[in-house]
Amino acid sequence: MKLTTLLFFSILSFLSSCNGQTSNSNNQPILLKKTNAKGDTVKELGSSIMVIYQDKKNTYWFGSWKTGVYKYDGKNLINYTTKHGLHSDRIDDIKEDKSGRI
Numbered sequence: 001m002k003l004t005t006l007l008f009f010s011i012l013s014f015l016s017s018c019n020g021q022t023s024n025s026n027n028q029p030i031l032l033k034k035t036n037a038k039g040d041t042v043k044e045l046g047s048s049i050m051v052i053y054q055d056k057k058n059t060y061w062f063g064s065w066k067t068g069v070y071k072y073d074g075k076n077l078i079n080y081t082t083k084h085g086l087h088s089d090r091i092d093d094i095k096e097d098k099s100g101r102i
Contacts, residue, residue: 039080045070046079053094053102061102063091 046067053061062070068081068089081089
């Protein structure tokens, strides 16, 4: 009985672990269309934050499941969405290249 229950939950976990994940057609990173895109200044983060990243300049980036990405530089909180050039408002990962580009 214990083995059957363990096997059931293992299979269930495996089958549901990738549920809802998406990628763009070329499996390429989703970038802002403009390097100096201006977002909307907001007072608080959205409720669907999935990932947090601190870059080399100590700026914090918050990736959201529904409302794009937020940038916090210690003073201002700025929200970037598809309106500002993102391919999608769902952010699953945030990385920085050797040149410091997000």
